[in-house]
Amino acid sequence: MSTLVEQSVLPNYIGGRTHESVSTRLLPVTAPGTGEIITEVPMSTRADLDAAVESAAAAQKEWAAMPMKDRVQVLYRFKALIERDEDRLCEVVTLENGKTISESRGSVLRAIECVEFAASLPQIAPGLVMEVSQGVQCRTSRLPLGVVAGITPFNFPFMVPLWMVPMAIALGNAFVLKPSEQTPLSAMEIARLLEEAGLPDGIFSVVHGDREIVEGMCDHPGIGAIGFVGSTRVARLVYERGAAHGKRVRAMGGAKNHLIVVPDADPEMTASNVTASVTGCAGQRCMAASVLVAVGDCQHIIDRIKDHMAALEGGRDIGAIISEVAYDRITGYLERAESGGAQLILDGRNRVSGDAPTGGRYLGASIIDHAQPDHEASCTEIFGPTLTIIRCRTLDEAIAIENANPYGNAAAIYTSSGGTAQRFADHASAGMIGINIGVPVPREPFAFGGWNDSAFGGGDITGPTAIDFWTRMKKVTTKWNPSGTANWMS
Ligand code: NAD
Numbered sequence: 001m002s003t004l005v006e007q008s009v010l011p012n013y014i015g016g017r018t019h020e021s022v023s024t025r026l027l028p029v030t031a032p033g034t035g036e037i038i039t040e041v042p043m044s045t046r047a048d049l050d051a052a053v054e055s056a057a058a059a060q061k062e063w064a065a066m067p068m069k070d071r072v073q074v075l076y077r078f079k080a081l082i083e084r085d086e087d088r089l090c091e092v093v094t095l096e097n098g099k100t101i102s103e104s105r106g107s108v109l110r111a112i113e114c115v116e117f118a119a120s121l122p123q124i125a126p127g128l129v130m131e132v133s134q135g136v137q138c139r140t141s142r143l144p145l146g147v148v149a150g151i152t153p154f155n156f157p158f159m160v161p162l163w164m165v166p167m168a169i170a171l172g173n174a175f176v177l178k179p180s181e182q183t184p185l186s187a188m189e190i191a192r193l194l195e196e197a198g199l200p201d202g203i204f205s206v207v208h209g210d211r212e213i214v215e216g217m218c219d220h221p222g223i224g225a226i227g228f229v230g231s232t233r234v235a236r237l238v239y240e241r242g243a244a245h246g247k248r249v250r251a252m253g254g255a256k257n258h259l260i261v262v263p264d265a266d267p268e269m270t271a272s273n274v275t276a277s278v279t280g281c282a283g284q285r286c287m288a289a290s291v292l293v294a295v296g297d298c299q300h301i302i303d304r305i306k307d308h309m310a311a312l313e314g315g316r317d318i319g320a321i322i323s324e325v326a327y328d329r330i331t332g333y334l335e336r337a338e339s340g341g342a343q344l345i346l347d348g349r350n351r352v353s354g355d356a357p358t359g360g361r362y363l364g365a366s367i368i369d370h371a372q373p374d375h376e377a378s379c380t381e382i383f384g385p386t387l388t389i390i391r392c393r394t395l396d397e398a399i400a401i402e403n404a405n406p407y408g409n410a411a412a413i414y415t416s417s418g419g420t421a422q423r424f425a426d427h428a429s430a431g432m433i434g435i436n437i438g439v440p441v442p443r444e445p446f447a448f449g450g451w452n453d454s455a456f457g458g459g460d461i462t463g464p465t466a467i468d469f470w471t472r473m474k475k476v477t478t479k480w481n482p483s484g485t486a487n488w489m490s
Contacts (some may be wrong), residue, residue, distance in 0.1 A: 002031070002038050004092050009040045010184055012048055012208055013191040015055035016201025021048050021208065027181055032098030032320035035359025041184045044209040046216045049176070052205040053222040056147040056174035059202025064144045064172035068122045072170050075119040077197035082112055089189055093158050096183040098320030098360065099281045104158075110441075111162040114462060117444040118166030124445075125171070125467050135481035142471040144172030145224035145248070149217045151238065153230040154322050155284045157183035161190055163448065163462045164227040168470045169203055176205045176223070178213045180230075182322060218242040218249075225470065227461060228252065231381075232407070232453050239456035250469050251456040252449065254381045255286045255409035258402040259438055260424060261302075262295045262395065265414035269436065271304035273414070274387070277438030279312055279365050282319045283385035284326075286454070287410050287432070287439045291378055292389045293398040301414075302369070302389065309346055309365035309387070315356020318364060318385055327361040330384030333377050334366055342371040348385055373401050381407070395420060403429045408452030412438050431455065 009026060011018035021042035028037045042048075063071065082089065086108055093104035127141040150164045161177055168175045179187035187206045194204050207213055214234070217223055218241035225248035228238045232253030242249035259274060277289035294302060312318055321327045337344040344366065351364020366386040368377045377388040392398050402411050412434030413424040421435045431450040434440030442448060447463020449455055459465035 002036070002095055004088070004095055005039045005185060007039060009042060010188065010208060012042070012044060012052065013188060013204075013206040014048075014052045015205070016195060019048075019051070021045070023048065029096065029182070029184060030323070031095050032322050033094065033360045034357045035361075038095065038185075041181050041208045043181070044207050044213055046212065048209070049207050049213055049216045049220065052176045052207045053147055053220055055202040056176055056205055057222055059200055060144070060146055060172075060174035063169075063174065063200055063203050068125075068170060068172070071172065072119045072122060074194070074197045074199045075115050075166055075170060078166070078193055078199075079112055079115045079119065081193045081196055082108065082115065085189075085193065089158055089186070092185050092189055094319075096185045097154065097157055098322060099284075100319045103281050103319060107156050107159040111159040113444050114159075114162045115166045117462070118170040121167070121170045121467065132477070135479055137478045139476045139478065141474050141476070142171065142467070143474055144471060146173065147176065147223050148173045148225040148227070148470060149176045149178070149223045150227045151178045151214055151217065151230065152180060154180040154182040155281065155286070157186035158189065160229050161187060163229070164466075165190065165204065167462070167466055168227075169199070171467065171470045173470055174203045174205075176207060176217070178207050178209055178217065181208065181210050184208050214238060215241065218247070219245055221245075223247065225249070226251075227469070229461065235456050248469060249457045250459055250461060250466075252286070252461050253454050253456065254407060255288075255450065255454050256290050256379070256381050256405050256407040257288060257410040257412070257430070258291045258293055258405065259289045259411070260293045260295060260395070260398045260402065260413040261298050262413070262415045262417070262420055263298055263301075264416045264420075265298075265301060265436075266416060267301045267304050270301050270414040271308045273436070273438045274305050275308040275312070275365070278387045279309065279318050279385045280439065282314075282321055282363065284322060284383055285439070286450075287441055289387060289412070289438050290382065291405075292387055293401050294389055294391050295395055295398045296393060305387070306346055306367060309367060310351070312365050313351055313353040313356075314348065314362030314364045314385075315360060316353035318362065321361040321363060321384060324361065326383065327363070330363060330382055330386065333382050333384075333386060337366075337368045337377060340372055340375050342375055342377070343369045345369045373404065379405065395423065399424065399427045403427070406453045407450070409450035409454035410434065410440055412436075412440055431460070
């Protein structure tokens with residue numbers, strides 16, 4: 001067992017302490033990098049969820065009664081503790097997810113930025129007050145929803161929960177997290193550090209599990225809102241089921257990000273940037289480049305992209321694939337790559353380092369060239385280090401191809417022309433647009449969130465619209481001048 005994990009079965013975290021699940025259904029947690037079983041995680045039951053919601057509800061009222069400026073003091077301390085334990089947190093993320101240590105570090109630093117944004121909420125999220133008529137004042141106050149929940153995916157086990165938790169608790173809610181059953185360790189690190197930072201018991205809980213807990217959260221009358229991040233299939237299910245139970249749901253789904261390349265793009269910059277976007281985190285990012293649409297004669301750029309991608313080896317430069325199932329799914333696309341006239345010009349199955357740990361699942365980078373827009377590799381989320389190239393003649397054709405894909409997380413263009421870049425930015429159908437940048441993650445305070453089948457429920461998962469999502473507004477209209485002039489309002 002890794003020295004980073006003490007328990008052979010992970011507990012839940014409820015009411016400010018570890019809490020054994022009543023479930024006997026356990027799943028092994030495997031380190032993707034080595035194949036080693038690290039621990040087991042319980043598939044908790046609705047009784048576990050009830051216990052978490054009950055303790056959260058009991059603690060939330062007192063928490064909500066504190067001024068926001070006092071609540072966020074916990075987040076300042078939490079940030080300092082993340083910085084203190086940064087190396088350990090990176091090791092935990094790498095252990096459970098398989099990404100490289102530098103990728104884990106990037107995710108921890110990005111998580112810190114989300115904590116900073118939440119700590120700044122007293123400066124940017126106060127209520128409004130205005131005299132709307134003589135002697136009549138309207139005032140708004142932002143109030144928490146009560147107990148809220150988050151459901152998160154395997155690919156960023158520390159960062160994605162922290163898109164939601166700091167904001168939701170800063171705004172006065174109590175938060176119940178169900179992390180991915182494939183990567184449950186980082187959630188326990190978050191619990192440990194929030195506890196040390198002085199968060200009152202019950203304001204943050206972790207309930208491990210799978211579908212049963214997700215459905216339980218959607219149905220639970222004690223939960224007011226759900227933030228979900230994961231695949232489109234499950235995002236839609238959670239959105240529909242939660243909404244059917246009268247909840248707010250903001251559900252971020254999968255992606256199929258298109259990068260457009262035109263002949264005037266800088267070849268070297270484009271090649272290294274596209275490669276980083278395709279292969280970073282082994283392609284297991286909702287912001288990863290997936291389809292490259294080459295406009296006109298871009299062969300000189302494609303050759304360079306191929307050179308860059310061919311120089312990488314799985315297990316040396318590219319981290320691990322999360323599971324056997326995911327590995328089989330990705331290699332299945334490679335097996336079927338050459339259907340419909342497409343060509344597999346780079347096969348990542350042959351590009352795994354001889355030094356890669358034997359028990360891990362690794363792939364090098366792959367390129368499927370000359371694919372048609374209706375090829376399965378052009379349409380479906382592969383979620384591995386694979387780039388599909390579609391060739392077309394004009395920018396308008398490229399924009400039409402991008403627009404026709406049902407997702408809308410990110411899209412990017414590589415060009416040295418401001419006009420071409422602007423035209424693409426205006427017409428691409430995605431929430432996050434890159435100009436000469438293949439992973440266009442908007443840093444805080446710019447919000448993270450896609451469009452179309454990449455997001456359900458409206459708004460973004462971080463940033464200003466998330467402030468609205470985790471709160472409700474009370475509007476108070478006041479008149480304290482009984483002898484004042486009467487008008488239509490009084
Ligand atoms: P997933 O949808 O399989 O799992 C996400 C969560 O849903 C997990 O906690 C899981 O336990 C739960 N879940 C899985 N199947 C379920 C079911 N049938 N019913 C109820 N709950 C279920 O996603 P994943 O494989 O963990 O993560 C990868 C996916 O997440 C990719 O599609 C990726 O694009 C997406 N993602 C999106 C964003 C974004 O911001 N749009 C960010 C990160 C990841």
